Amino acid sequence: MPAPWIADDFFLRRTQRQLRPVGAGRSQAAATSDAANESPKIQANHEAAQDEFWHDHYHLESYYVSGRGYDQYRPAYELGWRAALQYPGDFASVVPVLEAQWQRDRGTSLLDWRQVSGAVKAAWERMRHAGPTVGLSHLQLLAMLQALQRLNLQTAKCLRLAVEQAPAGLLQQMLQRHIQAFEAASAELQHEFALPAHDRHGRRLSATLQRGWESVKALMGQPTMPRLMDASEDAERMLLVAYRGALRESLPEATRTVLQRQAMAVQRGIEALHWLRSCLPL
Structure with a gap:
């Protein structure tokens, strides 16, 4: 199930540039x-x-x-x-x-x-x-980090909406832990790299996310466990795609270390959802 509302212009522009052959x-x-x-x-x-x-x-x-x-x-x-x-x-x-x-x-x-x-x-x-390695400018690096910060918050909000629909149990508990992890990752990016807050932008994203989730609920009908897990996995996979795109850039070593650690945490979260599918009667 696609989750288009968590795409980010920064990564779309960078992807288009990277796919232009030398x-x-x-x-x-x-x-x-x-x-x-x-x-x-x-x-x-x-x-x-x-x-x-x-x-x-x-x-x-x-x-x-x-x-x-x-x-x-x-x-x-x-x-x-x-x-x-x-x-x-x-x-x-x-x-x-x-x-x-x-x-x-x-x-x-x-x-x-x-x-x-x-x-x-x-x-x-x-x-x-592959072309000559060109590092990001300071402003480009900040834009990329801000995009990841926003995407972490968006993913957490998407999962929070899924939690509201999920029955009490292991899925709800796991999604709550994922929400906390994504919020912590966003806070770490903001603190570690001194990123500015985006309250007004955050409110716009929240409203967009709510509209997107409502449209998804209308399409999928009754929010069954498999459908909720599909939506949750899709949200986390979109975030992982963004991290992969960021890590293909020429980054300062300290920045790369933080992003690699966070990307691995997102991947472990997706694997945990896969594990849950195999353990619970869905």
Whole structure:
């Protein structure tokens, strides 16, 4: 169930910029050829940067399976970033080749192609779209952090509305803990980075959220446990998407540490909701 009212303009603008390929206006084949013809030293530096990035971010990706170490995914990322330099054209055209290659080059990874295809594609796309690393300006960094602060509060408000509809029990207790965690994350961002308060904006968001939730309730009819959990998971997944987008930026180390910790907490919350589905008769 989509939760469009917790999108944020900052992340929409950044996503559009990040998806613009390097050398826009030139053919993809030409860009790939240029990258493949770089000196071995430059290419090695590119690969080291890709390896470092995915080592820090693999556990935040949507295809990540909890409990799997980076060693299980690294061969897939390497296959993806190397293929982006080796093959022209789009990813779909070389999927059969890469699937066959995975069987030979998976090393000690226990994951099959279905489990790693998302990682291969993510590494392919990141290498194809990679440009010079440009850090955010101070104002851009503040805008990003304020966006995350707002999204945490919006998610908490969405879950609070779900709690009002949920029957007393484990789901209600879990959502209450999630609400407290998101409110604490928002407060931490505001305190840690000296973000200004947004009372008037917050009231507008609250009103928008209320209207959005009312429309969702009208669409889903009686608020059953599965539907409430769907809505709650959707809200938390939207927040996780925002964190993933932020962590793809070139950030100060202290900022990255805080955001990685908060993003992992959001992911654990989503996993907890999955666990609850398996334990309760819904």
